[in-house]
Structures are given as structure tokens and as C-alpha cells.
């Protein structure tokens with residue numbers, strides 16, 4: 375049955391529209407290939423694109439992100455129409471075409487014709503007939519096929535699903551939709567038009583809002599930061615004049631929060647390539663911090679610190695709805711080395727604090743090995759105690775405070791407000 379369909383479909387080759395490949399689809403193909411074939415991040419892929427119109431680039435990003443977000447579902451829909459698995463690049467052309475057809479309301483003739491044009495432009499003429507035939511089938515039958523499929527499950531790698539325990543389905547459902555745009559405002563800045571003030575203080579705009587269209591951002595009075603990512607610095611609650619460090623700082627959202635609160639901030643960043651973004655962001659906001667390029671685990675502060683924010687390097691599985699490339703860049707096997715790095719940073723951080731000083735440990739991860747397990751380990755060998763986070767410290771998210779006094783957010787929470795990234799946050803005090 376499947377093979378017959380395929381043979382019949384190939385005959386449609388004669389009807390292919392001569393529409394040439396457009397820059398958006400060509401860029402989207404490069405992005406998809408960067409992530410799936412070369413295991414580079416979407417962000418790196420975007421940086422490597424040739425100069426192009428900003429709107430085309432944004433559209434390419436959206437198309438590639440949708441193909442990644444829904445890859446399991448898309449591949450399942452395509453499968454019956456493929457006699458053999460085609461070469462990777464052809465498969466990506468099909469994925470992009472199907473993403474447009476199934477999830478982005480691209481009209482059938484445009485989705486098919488641009489995919490065929492793209493195949494030809496990439497010297498894949500031999501497969502133009504296949505692309506045409508398969509995508510025609512998807513345009514005819516794809517929506518009906520979708521109704522039979524468990525999208526959240528298909529689009530989530532099993533090791534992640536297992537790690538998310540009872541919340542897995544809620545999280546996976548939330549990943550199917552593009553995240554809204556959240557910003558943090560400088561103290562005293564009024565809520566910009568079109569934005570909704572969230573109970574935790576962040577301001578939210580609908581998904582797809584261009585940050586360049588928000589006057590407060592353009593004026594250097596706001597920065598992009600998910601509502602959950604704004605919580606660690608809010609909970610740290612740096613006071614004017616306090617000596618604090620942001621141990622893993624770039625691109626600087628949390629450094630900016632602490633500097634805006636009037637603290638004396640030292641921001642440390644290991645990757646020199648990420649430092650210009652940190653400095654650039656602070657300059658744009660007119661904020662000051664001492665910036666150190668180096669390993670936070672070996673940095674020595676100028677005296678003991680009042681407070682530390684350790685936003686540790688992690689698997690970033692809490693940010694999948696914003697970064698749908700994460701499941702293709704990280705693997706279960708990475709957990710051990712990330713946990714070891716976090717333990718090293720936690721140990722160093724405690725040594726920098728004055729007695730009674732507070733440490734906020736945060737990870738944008740949903741994996742237990744990176745959150746509660748690291749705190750349990752720290753409690754067993756470091757001179758620290760848990761300082762439980764109180765529900766009143768995160769208004770509107772009281773239910774995210776665990777029995778142990780940690781904060782655990784995930785994208786399935788706040789569903790009516792548009793969700794939020796997954797974070798684990800703990801506050802420790804040096805004994």
C-alpha cells in the first residue's frame with residue numbers, strides 16, 4: 375500500500391511549479407542541517423548565515439525551530455510515503471515542507487513548490503520528484519494523520535520523558551507551542567504598551583513580538599529574560615552596596631538585575647567569546663559591573679562576598695520551548711560531567727562567602743541530576759544549610775516552592791499565562 379502510493383506520487387513530477395527556492399527556506403535548511411547533522415546550536419547556525427533581510431532570517435528561524443520542535447511527529451507523518459530513507463539533506467527539505475504544511479498554515483501549493491525549488495537549488499534535482507510527491511501526500515492526508523498521533527510523546531526523546539517523571543506530559547505539551555517574549559524592566563520603568571505585567575514582576579508579550587518594537591528595550595530600559603530566569607536574582611535580593619558575584623554570567627541577565635539593584639557586582643564568564651555580549655548588554659543598559667573572563671572555580675574575590683549567584687552551566691532542558699535544538703545537542707551521558715562541573719563550582723562558591731552569606735544555585739534544567747541531587751551532595755560535604763525559599767518571595771508562583779524550600783518551575787506551569795522556562799533554584803547559607 376505504502377509503496378504503491380509512493381510510485382503513484384512520483385508521477386506528479388511533471389506538475390512541479392518552477393517556483394525557485396526562496397532565501398527563507400534556503401536559510402532554514404542550513405539551520406536544520408547545522409543542528410541535526412553537525413550538532414551546532416540554532417544560535418550558532420543563525421550567526422553563520424550570510425547577510426540577509428532580518429524578517430527573512432526570523433522566518434527561517436521560525437521554520438527551522440518548528441521542524442525541530444515537531445520532528446518526531448513530522449517524521450512519523452512522512453514515513454509511510456518513503457520507500458527508503460532519503461539522504462539527510464532531502465529529509466530536511468521534506469521536514470521543512472511538512473512543518474509549513476502541518477503547523478504553520480503554509481498553503482499547499484507554496485509549501486510543495488518552494489520545497490521542490492529548494493531541492494533543485496541544492497543540486498538535489500534527482501529527488502525533486504520525490505519531494506513533490508511526498509509533500510503532496512502530506513498536504514492531502516497529513517492533518518488527518520496528525521489526529522491519530524501522540525505528538526508530545528513523539529517529539530520528546532525517551533531519556534528526557536523518563537527524567538521528567540509525572541510532569542512529563544505537561545512539559546511536552548507546553549513544548550509544542552512557541553514561547554512568549556518576556557522582558558525585565560529597569561526599576562521604576564512603566565510597563566510598556568502591549569505587555570502584561572506578570573505577578574513575579576516580569577513583563578510578557580505574545581510569541582513572535584520583535585524586541586526591537588518595544589520602546590523600553592530600544593531605550594536601554596529593559597532586557598530579554600524569561601519570567602523563570604528572572605527568579606534567581608529576585609530571590610537573591612541583592613541590596614545596595616552589597617558585594618556580590620555572578621559566577622556564570624553571560625549574557626548577563628542576572629548580572630543586570632543585581633547591578634540595577636545597586637549592588638557591587640563582579641561577573642565572571644569562562645568563555646571569552648561570550649563576554650562581548652555580557653559587556654554589550656550592560657553598556658546598553660547603562661549598568662556597571664566588574665567583568666572577569668576566567669574560571670569561576672579558581673577566581674579569588676577581593677575579600678569575602680555577601681552573596682553569590684551561581685547560574686550553573688547545565689543541560690538547559692528547561693529552555694526547550696525557546697531552544698528546540700537542545701534535545702539534539704545534549705544527551706543523557708552529558709549529565710555526569712555537568713554534575714561534576716556544578717559540584718566544583720558549588721564548592722568554590724561556598725569558599726568565597728562570608729559566614730551567613732547566601733548562595734543562590736540555579737539551573738535551567740529539568741533533570742534531577744542537576745538540581746536536587748547537587749544540593750543533596752553539597753549538604754553532605756560543604757559547610758552549608760538550606761535557607762528555605764518562602765512562598766511569599768515568588769508571588770503568583772507559590773505552588774512552585776517545594777516541601778524542601780526549593781523552587782521548581784517547568785513549562786507546563788502557568789499554562790493560562792503562557793508557561794515559563796524550567797528552573798531549579800535553591801538558597802544555601804554558609805555556616
Ligand SMILES: C[S@@+](CC[C@H](N)C(=O)[O-])C[C@H]1O[C@@H](n2cnc3c(N)ncnc32)[C@H](O)[C@@H]1O
Pocket residue numbers: 603621622623624625626627628629642643644645648668669670671685686687688719
Ligand atoms: C546558564 S549560562 C548563564 C546565564 C546568565 N547567568 C544569564 O542570566 O544571562 C552559564 C554560563 O556559564 C559559563 N560558564 C561555564 N563554566 C564556567 C566557569 N567554570 N566559570 C565561569 N563561567 C562559566 C558559560 O559559558 C555560560 O555563559
